[in-house]
């Protein structure tokens with residue numbers, strides 16, 4: 396595997412889940428693969444889970460791991476070609492990327508949508524420059540339009556907890572005080588559309604996601620209706636995608652918060668969220684602390700999804 400940016404990069408999804416569950420049973424079985432190999436993780440944005448789980452995954456595989464926070468201690472990077480660099484940016488990304496590539500064997504990149512220019516975001520300008528100019532296998536640790544390590548961990552978690560062959564999985568928008576990217580819901584939809592689940596997306600009008608990710612998924616604007624019979628509730632906030640409101644907050648309607656009353660409409664569903672989560676905006680204290688909440692095992696599976704991807708990359712070196 397040379398790149399990991401979306402569900403297609405995993406090939407056969409059942410096979411990938413099987414491999415992940417094998418790795419989970421014996422996570423040190425492939426320690427030889429990473430001997431004298433270096434993983435570089437580059438962060439343009441904050442992280443708790445991705446930083447720790449991906450580093451742990453690399454260490455499980457016997458790799459050396461290095462972390463660079465671009466905004467803390469590195470030079471400020473110019474990303475546009477042709478700019479006269481007389482401002483506060485000391486280095487161009489076109490030098491920085493091949494230099495970073497020269498010190499490592501595999502690169503993970505976190506570079507969120509900036510909500511300044513929809514085209515730049517949806518063309519994955521930063522991630523694609525790493526793919527093009529680093530000379531190394533590159534995986535997304537949440538880029539502008541996707542968070543495929545999260546969605547893969549989510550799928551593994553659903554596989555572990557499902558009680559029926561084809562569970563009903565509902566992705567629900569929920570309110571949040573700040574504008575958040577569409578990366579997590581995009582990738583979750585991307586994966587659920589390929590998985591053996593009955594997938595429904597619910598959000599207020601105006602929050603439609605890119606059709607490239609939604610594909611044939613069912614959209615239900617009435618959250619209560621969407622929750623009926625659900626086996627998994629996957630909550631997430633995102634800012635508007637559709638023009639002319641790209642990156643804007645259109646609603647903070649607290650009636651969309653996942654609460655005890657809302658969960659009562661479901662088939663005793665499990666509650667999922669990628670974290671970090673704002674309590675009593677996205678979900679109430681009661682629900683996130685309830686036995687139906689699987690946010691902690693979900694986060695733990697980030698180590699497994701990362702390890703599966705990095706293992707495949709090591710095998711292709």
Ligand code: AN0
Nearest residue numbers: 575576578579669670671
């Ligand atoms: C980010 C987001 O919504 O994309 C990261 C989630 C994994 N969340 C925040 O910035 C709070």
Ligand code: CP
Nearest residue numbers: 442443444445669670
């Ligand atoms: N879920 C997730 O990616 O969390 P972090 O932003 O803390 O890495």
